[in-house]
Amino acid sequence: MRFADIPGLSDSKYLLTQAVKNNHVAHAQLFYGKPGSGNMAIALAFATYLNCTDKQENDSCGKCPSCVKMDKLVHPDLQFVFPVSATKGISGKNVVSSSYLNEWREFLIANPFGSLEDWSGHYGAENKQANISKEESRNIVKSMTMTSFEGEYKVLIIWLPENMHSTAANGILKILEEPPAKTIFIMVSCDYERLLTTILSRCQLFKIPNFSTEDIETYLTKTHNLLPERAKTIAALSEGSIRTAIENIDESENDDHAIFRDWMRQCWTKDFIKINQTNDIFFKMSKTAQKLFLQYAINMLRHALVHSVWPEESEKLNSDEQGFVANFGKALNEQKIEVISSEINTALYHIERNANIRILFLDLSIRIGQAMTA
Numbered sequence: 001m002r003f004a005d006i007p008g009l010s011d012s013k014y015l016l017t018q019a020v021k022n023n024h025v026a027h028a029q030l031f032y033g034k035p036g037s038g039n040m041a042i043a044l045a046f047a048t049y050l051n052c053t054d055k056q057e058n059d060s061c062g063k064c065p066s067c068v069k070m071d072k073l074v075h076p077d078l079q080f081v082f083p084v085s086a087t088k089g090i091s092g093k094n095v096v097s098s099s100y101l102n103e104w105r106e107f108l109i110a111n112p113f114g115s116l117e118d119w120s121g122h123y124g125a126e127n128k129q130a131n132i133s134k135e136e137s138r139n140i141v142k143s144m145t146m147t148s149f150e151g152e153y154k155v156l157i158i159w160l161p162e163n164m165h166s167t168a169a170n171g172i173l174k175i176l177e178e179p180p181a182k183t184i185f186i187m188v189s190c191d192y193e194r195l196l197t198t199i200l201s202r203c204q205l206f207k208i209p210n211f212s213t214e215d216i217e218t219y220l221t222k223t224h225n226l227l228p229e230r231a232k233t234i235a236a237l238s239e240g241s242i243r244t245a246i247e248n249i250d251e252s253e254n255d256d257h258a259i260f261r262d263w264m265r266q267c268w269t270k271d272f273i274k275i276n277q278t279n280d281i282f283f284k285m286s287k288t289a290q291k292l293f294l295q296y297a298i299n300m301l302r303h304a305l306v307h308s309v310w311p312e313e314s315e316k317l318n319s320d321e322q323g324f325v326a327n328f329g330k331a332l333n334e335q336k337i338e339v340i341s342s343e344i345n346t347a348l349y350h351i352e353r354n355a356n357i358r359i360l361f362l363d364l365s366i367r368i369g370q371a372m373t374a
């Protein structure tokens with residue numbers, strides 16, 4: 001993972017690379033952010049940068065032997081500790097991170113923004129609370145007192161230290177306080193308030209902010225090949241979490257456009273038989289999909305509004321959408337489009353508050369029909 005692989009977060013990236021350049025790297029750091037934030041991805045990019053043998057101005061090179069190993073998570077000086085629980089094949093004293101290393105590498109490469117739930121699902125946890133055990137703390141002390149093998153720094157990333165058993169936490173206090181030279185501990189936390197204050201006080205706290213909607217949009221178009229408009233809709237409802245955004249891709253309907261286009265026509269002609277059919281489709285969607293659909297509708301209306309002034313804005317849309325936007329903008333004046341948009345916004349607000357979906361959709365369709373023909 002390089003910093004360039006992570007969208008946005010330029011301040012965090014800058015501060016970390018500066019710390020390395022100025023030789024001010026704290027030996028124990030806590031990267032905290034909410035689930036789905038870039039806290040783990042930033043930790044990986046930072047570890048890669050620390051040991052890169054051809055550091056670029058603001059990032060690792062991505063090509064040197066160290067970077068290549070870091071990328072595959074097989075660098076001998078990059079170690080991980082993470083919550084685990086027993087599985088069918090692993091129990092007792094073997095329930096420590098090193099027993100799950102292959103699964104962990106697979107998981108982390110595919111899901112650098114994943115949650116504990118995702119991880120437990122990946123390694124096949126048998127429904128037990130995953131944690132970092134006392135046994136694990138002994139391993140940490142053992143492995144971190146060995147000198148680094150190849151790199152300049154030995155890096156230990158502890159993922160979700162809030163799931164550390166208190167005896168384990170106490171077991172690493174001493175090494176956190178007086179670590180061997182060139183040893184860096186990075187704790188990646190989503191809920192640092194659950195950490196012992198004795199651990200917290202030994203770490204430099206580093207907040208990883210949420211991703212902006214634009215960052216998520218860029219990420220989705222790049223990595224998931226989404227059309228810009230769909231990426232925008234999904235990003236808008238992701239609350240700064242790339243994990244939520246990825247989940248929402250599956251939720252959102254690919255044919256949102258066709259449903260929306262037909263629905264607008266039905267509202268215009270006040271065709272209540274057809275409106276009821278669309279109501280059925282809407283009712284059967286998950287709540288997230290309903291919100292994504294209405295958010296999509298608002299985006300389309302915004303395009304229809306600005307189309308006459310900035311036609312180049314709609315170049316990002318696919319050809320069906322472009323045709324719709326041009327016609328819709330011609331058929332309805334600005335004021336009407338704004339009224340419709342605000343009705344949909346109100347409906348979004350009510351969905352959030354668990355309104356009756358069938359009544360809400362019918363009522364919204366009537367209001368839109370009225371606004372169109374007023």
Ligand SMILES: [Zn+2]
Nearest residue numbers: 052061064067
């Ligand atoms: Zn490199």
